[in-house]
Amino acid sequence: NAGVTQTPKFQVLKTGQSMTLQCAQDMNHEYMSWYRQDPGMGLRLIHYSVGAGITDQGEVPNGYNVSRSTTEDFPLRLLSAAPSQTSVYFCASSYSAFSLVATEAFFGQGTRLTVV
């Protein structure tokens, strides 16, 4: 199994450009999420999805959109890139968000985004 696959690994954008970060998992996980990681800030939740067709905002959703049309894919869209969105982005998935018997989260390798 590939696990969680993120593309691209690196990206440079100009201010105002838009782009989509791709995330795909092949483990049939219900729960998927996007985090950004900045120095000294740890991981902050951007958006999450508890199943196909269901998404919601995390801690820092402004400037980002998501959709979940299939169980496997959870793309993150930057609508109009800003320098403040320079960060490393991680996609994660886990079996279910609804089970009180929690399971581990599987992470992609990350996308390093620079906005100039």
Place this chain on the structure above:
Amino acid sequence: SQQGEEDPQALSIQEGENATMNCSYKTSINNLQWYRQNSGRGLVHLILIRSNEREKHSGRLRVTLDTSKKSSSLLITASRAADTASYFCATDAKIIQGAQKLVFGQGTRLTINP
């Protein structure tokens, strides 16, 4: 706001020594997890401890949980150079309709010196 906070922010020890990292959190939890992140890579799950457990072992890892103090510790015994990484605790936080999300702390940067 972040649920978990790790302490110390950075730790440097000699190979073979034990490393202890602490995590404090604010609200009640069902589970607490620890993850490792090697430089430039994604996070990898290490261990999960449930709220009704006090201690858990996995190889050279020992995790304790004190729900009365809202704190957890991760002990790595007989450290190796390959243990050099950042370590994060993650707690669950309730969201809509009974679902839970993971909330991460800022991490502890561990350096093992040969």
